[in-house]
Amino acid sequence: MADVTERFLRYVAVDTQSEDEQEAFLSTEKQKNLGRMLKEELEALGVSDVRMDDYGYVYGCLPANTEKKVPAMGFISHMDTAPAASGANIHTQIVKNYDGGVIRLNEVSGETLDPKEYPELLNYTGQDLITTDGTTLLGADDKAGVAEIMSMVAYLQSHPEISHGKICVAFTPDEEVGRGADFFDVKGFGADVAYTVDGGALGELEYENFNAAGAKVTIHGISIHPGSARGAMKNAILIGMEFQSLLPVYENPACTDGYEGFFHLDSISGDVEETVMKYIIRDHDREKFEAKKELMKEAAEFLNKKYGKRTVEADIQDSYYNMKAKIEPHMELIEIASEAMKKLAIEPKVCPIRGGTDGARLSFMGLPCPNLCTGGHNFHGRYEYVPVQSMEKIVLLLLEIVQKFTEM
Incomplete structure (x- = not known):
C-alpha cells in the first residue's frame, strides 16, 4: 500500500x-x-x-x-x-x-x-x-x-x-x-x-450530517455627515451588530459540539451606507434547522419595523439536508x-x-x-x-x- x-x-x-x-x-x-x-x-x-x-x-x-x-x-x-x-x-x-x-x-x-x-x-x-x-x-x-x-x-x-x-x-x-x-x-x-x-x-x-443553509444579510443605511447626523443617519454597521445580537449568543461554532447546531457569521463587510453579513446556518434536526432560519427572518422583520422597511434584507438559501x-x-x-x-x-x-x-x-x-x-x-x-x-x-x-x- x-x-x-x-x-x-x-x-x-x-x-x-x-x-x-x-x-x-x-x-x-x-x-x-x-x-x-x-x-x-x-x-x-x-x-x-x-x-x-x-x-x-x-x-x-x-x-x-x-x-x-x-x-x-x-x-x-x-x-x-x-x-x-x-x-x-x-x-x-x-x-x-x-x-x-x-x-x-x-x-x-x-x-x-x-x-x-x-x-x-x-x-x-x-x-x-x-x-x-x-x-x-x-x-x-x-x-x-x-x-x-x-x-x-x-x-x-x-x-x-x-x-x-x-x-x-x-x-x-x-x-x-x-x-x-x-x-x-x-x-x-x-x-x-x-x-x-x-x-x-x-x-x-x-x-x-447537518441540514445546511446560507444567509446573506444586507443592511441598507443612510450616510450623513456625522456633524449633522442626529435623527437622520442610519449606520448600517451598527444595525448589523444589532442583528447579530438578536441571535442566540451560545449558538455559534465555538460553543457547540455533537448534534448542536449554530449560526456562523462567516464574513462582514461594508460601511455606514451598506453592510453585508454572510452566515451559514447548521443543525442536524430538521425542525430546529427550520426554526433557526425563521429566527433570522424574524430578526430582519424586527429591525425593519424599528428602522424602516427594506433596511434589512435576509436572503436565505438551503444548501443540503x-x-x-x-x-x-x-x-x-x-x-x-x-x-x-x-x-x-x-x-x-x-x-x-x-x-x-x-x-x-x-x-x-x-x-x-x-x-x-x-x-x-x-x-x-x-x-x-x-x-x-x-x-x-x-x-x-x-x-x-x-x-x-x-x-x-
Missing part, C-alpha cells in the same frame, strides 16, 4: 483550490488539471468507461469479475481544496517515526505543530506524518481520499483473483464551495450504493463498513458530521452514500496533517468493504 503516499504527494502538488461565489461551474478551471491526471492514470490502469466531462467530473468503473449478483458499488472523493487557505505551491514534509514532540513546520516563520494545542498528535507517536510547511493547507481534504481510492483500484487491477462486483469510481470538483453534486451524473455513474471517502481520523464512519433519512433504509452500508473496520483492528467511530459531503446531496439524488474516513486532521488550514499509516490502512479498508459486499 506504499504507493498511496506517492500518489498523495503527486496530487497535492496540483493546485485545485475552488472559489466561493462564482456563477460559473467550475469555479476554477485549474481543477481540471488534476482531473486530466486522474483520467490518464485510470486509463493506464485499464479501468473501463473512463471519462472526464465538460464540468470536470472524472468517472470510471471496474466491471464485475464474478457471476454472483453483487450490488454495484461506488467510491467518490473530491478534487478541489478549500478557499480558506492557499492551495498553491504546497511544500510537504514527512516526519518519520514521530517522537511525540513539537513538529517545526517552518524555520523562517517558526510555525509549529504542538501536541499541547493538538493533543490527537500523540495518537500517532511512532508513525510517519505528512505536514505542510506552515504556509498553505495540505490538501488531505480530499486528496487523501482520492489517493486511497486510486490505490484501491490499482490493487484490484493487479490482483484479478479478488472477486468483486461492479465498482464505480468518481472524482468531483467544487465540493468545498457546496456544488460538488450539482452536475453529478448519478445514472451514468452506474452504482447502486456508494461511499464518499471524505472524512477525518481513521475509524470515522458517518451517515448523519441531513442524509440520515436516506441512509437508514440502507443500514447494511454502515454495518459492512463497521465489520470491515473491526476485521482490520480499526475502532469504528460512528458519529454525526459537523458539516456536509457530496454524499449528503447524492443520497437525496437517489444514491445512498455515507462517508468514510481519509485519515486527515486539521483540514482547511496551515496545520493540516495526515498519518501515512492511516492512509495505508484506509486502502485496506476499501478493499475489505469490496470483499464483504461480494460475500453478501
